Amino acid sequence: MPTWGKLLMNKPVLVCAIPLKKPSFYYLPTSCEAVELRLDYMDNLGLTQELKGVIEEYASHYPTIVTVREREEGGSHFVNPEVKYEILEFSKSVGALPDIEVNLLSKYPEMYGDVAEGSILSRHVFSKDVNAYELALRDLDIARRFRALIYKVFSINDDEFLNLLRLLGIYDVHVAVIPRNPAYRAVSIIMNTALMYCSVRGRTGPGQLSIGLCNKVKLLKGSLSMFNRE
Numbered sequence: 001m002p003t004w005g006k007l008l009m010n011k012p013v014l015v016c017a018i019p020l021k022k023p024s025f026y027y028l029p030t031s032c033e034a035v036e037l038r039l040d041y042m043d044n045l046g047l048t049q050e051l052k053g054v055i056e057e058y059a060s061h062y063p064t065i066v067t068v069r070e071r072e073e074g075g076s077h078f079v080n081p082e083v084k085y086e087i088l089e090f091s092k093s094v095g096a097l098p099d100i101e102v103n104l105l106s107k108y109p110e111m112y113g114d115v116a117e118g119s120i121l122s123r124h125v126f127s128k129d130v131n132a133y134e135l136a137l138r139d140l141d142i143a144r145r146f147r148a149l150i151y152k153v154f155s156i157n158d159d160e161f162l163n164l165l166r167l168l169g170i171y172d173v174h175v176a177v178i179p180r181n182p183a184y185r186a187v188s189i190i191m192n193t194a195l196m197y198c199s200v201r202g203r204t205g206p207g208q209l210s211i212g213l214c215n216k217v218k219l220l221k222g223s224l225s226m227f228n229r230e
Contacts, residue, residue, distance in 0.1 A: 004097065004149060005061060007033060008174055011192040014214050015065060016200040023054040028083040029200060031215040034063040036099070036197060038204050039087060040070075045079055047086045052094075055087075059096045066091035067099040067107075073124045086114050095210060097149070102139045105146065116146040121197075125155040131164040143173045152196050154205070158184065165191055180207040189217045 007013045016032035018212055019041040028035060035058055045068070058064045068084045076118055088098040099120040105112045122145045125132040132155035143151040151173050153164060161184050164177045168191060176195035177188050185207055189196050197205065198214035209217075 002063065004090050008150075008194060011174075011193065011194055012176070012189050012196040012218065013063075014211065014218060015195050015197045016163045016211050017208065018205040020054075022028060023048070023050045025054055026201065032062070032198075032200060033212050034069055034195075036065040036111065036204075037096075039066065039068050041078055041204075045087075046083055047090055051087075052090060055091055055096060056094045059091075059094050063138045064091075064096040065099055067084045068097045069124075070101070073101055073122075085111060085115075088112075092119065092179055099152075103144055106142065109146075113146055116148055118147065118149050120150045120152055121146070122152045123154070125153070125157065130155060130157075132157055132160050133167075134158060136164065136167055138181045140167070140173060140175075141172060148173060150174045150176055152195060153176040154180070154210050156206075161187075168192055168194075178205075180205075182207045182209055185209055186213075188215065190221045206210045 002196060009141055015035045015036050016028050016030065017036040017038060019038045033063050038057060043059040066088060068079050072177050088100065095213060097119055098115050099122055100112055100116050102121050105116050105121065122134055123139050134151055137155045140151055155164065155178050158181050167175045168177060177193045179185055179188060179196060196214055198211040199208045201209045207208045
């Protein structure tokens with residue numbers, strides 16, 4: 001199984017996002033380069049032995065991201081903060097990549113600091129009145145300070161997309177730009193966003209492309225790169 005370091009040498013990493021409603025393991029299409037387990041879709045979420053087993057099984061088969069979103073972050077259910085921490089800490093201990101919201105890390109730096117190192121820090125902007133680009137610039141300082149592997153920003157604001165793409169050139173932190181607009185998601189793939197989340201068992205976010213379409217765009221990106229060769 002390739003490491004995240006190797007995967008990120010061939011950006012974007014196509015991540016198949018799975019809305020896990022019960023602790024179950026599924027084999028993924030071969031075009032999935034990694035998997036995201038969205039655990040906030042589960043009712044009464046807790047770090048049970050069954051859930052531990054499922055996380056370990058995915059992490060042993062695929063490069064795995066574990067995500068537990070709040071409702072204001074685009075999540076499906078409320079999750080007890082202590083349960084969230086237990087799940088993310090366990091996930092990291094078995095080789096999965098935790099996804100932590102920047103606001104959560106900023107609120108509880110002593111609790112989440114160790115989990116954030118080498119993990120994903122995320123920002124989700126669902127308001128037209130919020131400047132995602134300015135937030136992202138500040139977030140990247142936090143990502144550097146806690147030595148995050150990847151910083152991810154999602155925004156519904158199309159007019160900020162070009163500014164957000166400029167962040168892809170910041171090389172000390174891998175940056176993923178995830179716009180809501182499906183066409184812009186395809187552009188992000190071509191422009192080497194670190195990650196692109198793709199649907200395989202139901203969408204987990206607005207604008208999400210299917211893994212088949214994500215793979216076609218990435219293949220097209222590879223074909224276009226031959227025109228840059230001398």
